[in-house]
Amino acid sequence: MTILEDLQWRGAINQQTDEEGLEKLLDEKSVSLYCGVDPTADSMHIGHLIPFMVLKRFQMAGHRPVILIGGATGSIGDPSGRTSERQLQSMDQIRHNADKLIAQMKKLFEAGSENGIHLVNNYDWWQGMGVLDFLRDFGKEFNINTMLAKDVVASRLETGISFTEFTYQIIQSVDFLHLFQNEDVQLQVGGADQWGNITAGLDLIRKKEGAEAKAFGLTIPLLLKADGTKFGxxxxxxxxxxxxxxxxxxxxxxxxxxxxxxxxxxxxxxxxxxxxxxxxxxxxxxxxxxxxxxxxxxxxxxxxxxxxxxxxxxxxxxxxxxxxGNIQDLTARQIEQGFQHVPSSTAPKQDIGLVEFLVDVTNIEPSRRQAREDIKNGAIYIKGERVQDTDYTVTEKDSFDGQYIIVRRGKKKYFLVHLVEA
CATH class of the missing domain: 1.10.240.10 (Tyrosyl-Transfer RNA Synthetase)
Known part of the structure; x- marks a missing residue:
């Protein structure tokens, strides 16, 4: 099965600019391809992974992935999939986010290995470009009517789009041209909402490099859950x-x-x-x-x-x-992970009678009468152990590494108690 056949079977191809041409190119040689992500946050989420999983499959098939971190594009905002302007971030924040994303990419794509990724940041080639150079060298290559017809822009015309976000399409197109010229990148991969930007980049490459330039685009479908809601x-x-x-x-x-x-x-x-x-x-x-x-x-x-x-x-x-329910052997770090979203409270690091602990200190029980009744009935567990003695004293030995006490009431109701200095 070829890489494209495998992607088709996996349902991972939405659109291709030239399926036959791309298939022929992939048969002939190892190809450089790219996908980009803007540093709008200091981590990717699983929704971002979708096109990068395709990039990883190309890598495993012997091709060369190039990952673009959008230090420049992230500073202006991608209008794709949005109904309003993106809140702009400071350049310091963008640089911080970019460093974190680079570290994630290196881990996922085995940077430094023989067939590892090549990371680039488009801020490197945009930071020295003046507005007049931009307009003269690239702005004249784009027809406003064509840009307005792209879905990514057309969907925003009713609510409005700034000139800043309107130019995103041009900047991403120049990125594709730059990588085509300097990194031998011939294929761009992106989400379904990037189709307009990708095809704009292909148009620019052919205007600058000639109609026979071999460059291609491939998009991944929008991933929806069975109930019709967006995945992620x-x-x-x-x-x-x-x-x-x-x-x-x-x-x-x-x-x-x-x-x-x-x-x-x-x-x-x-x-x-x-x-x-x-x-x-x-x-x-x-x-x-x-x-x-x-x-x-x-x-x-x-x-x-x-x-x-x-x-x-x-x-x-x-x-x-x-x-x-056998939680006794968990570490404090594991307790933090497993009980992150259960009801929580604090208690001093000192010996406290169980009834007082449940009622006055943590509010786990609504009254002393109810606390005693639940204890006698075997409904209370401390650190995974059932406690039926109403005179029991809670001490630091009931904790996990002196940091947390876990109380279970009944079969499934857990409470996390943070221990603090008295």
């Missing part, structure tokens, strides 16, 4: 690649909790499993859906790819501990 968010918001923003455990859980109707689609998009492996998992979704083997495989593959094998093992350990 959890109940808590965006699912980030930065473990400080979305912990590996939360990341693992996001993939583990995918709908049966979506999981095979995501296995095709986001994992490097073979067609045979995915089809075997698809059969298990039909015959043994309760085992959720496809979801578990998806969660394992993605957590290992984005984070590490160690992070995957830790996420699975936390998941198993929470499922079984």
């Amino acid at each position: 968010k959890s109940a808590e918001g965006a699912v980030w690649l930065d473990p400080e923003k979305t912990s590996p455990y939360e990341f693992y859980q996001f993939w583990l909790n995918q709908d049966d109707r979506d999981v095979i689609h995501y296995l095709k998009y986001f994992t490097f499993l073979s067609k045979e492996e995915i089809e075997a998992l698809e059969e298990k979704v039909k015959t043994e859906p309760h085992k959720r083997e496809a979801q578990r495989t998806l969660a394992q593959e993605m957590t290992r790819f984005v984070h590490s094998q160690e992070d995957l093992e830790e996420a699975e350990k936390i998941s198993e501990a929470l499922f079984s």
